Amino acid sequence: MTVEQITKIAYDAIDDKLGQDISIINIGAVSSLCEYFIVATAGSQRQVKAIADNVEDELTKIGIEPRxxxxxxxxxxxxxxxxxxxxxxxxxxxxSFYNLEKLWKDAPYVDVDTLA
Structure with missing residues (x-):
């Protein structure tokens, strides 16, 4: 499975739990830290946890565990x-406070529809 396919699964897991303002940033274009950041907003602490749990559950289904x-x-x-x-x-x-998008402003955004 490609990193793009895994990224799409994580994006969909966030979207399934109504994550807002979901961004995929190609960090790999400007840094060796990783390939992609996925950044999303939740409306409450409960939703933050629910979204994170869903991402973890969906990726665990395909045998991928977080480091x-x-x-x-x-x-x-x-x-x-x-x-x-x-x-x-x-x-x-x-x-809003941490504003990762501004911190990584030189990294291009990725349209989810271009991911395999």
Whole structure:
């Protein structure tokens, strides 16, 4: 399975739980940190956790486990590290504060429809 296919599965898992303002950023174009960041907003702490859980469940179904997980205690920003893909689920306030899109402004955005 390609990293693009895995990214699409993670995107769909976020979308299934009504994640908002979902962005896919091609970090690999400007850094060796990973290939893609997926960044999304949730309307509440409960939804932050529900989205993160759904991403983890859907990727586990295809045999992919996160290398690391952060933020489950606060549930305001959960990071799931899958090596080539990092999934960031924020509440609205934290997404605005950390503004990853501005931090990685040189990295191109990816349209989900172009992923295999």
């Amino acid at each position: 690391g997980k952060e933020g489950y205690e606060s549930q305001t920003w959960i990071l799931l590290d899958y090596g080539d893909i990092m999934v960031h689920i924020f509440n609205e306030e934290d997404r």
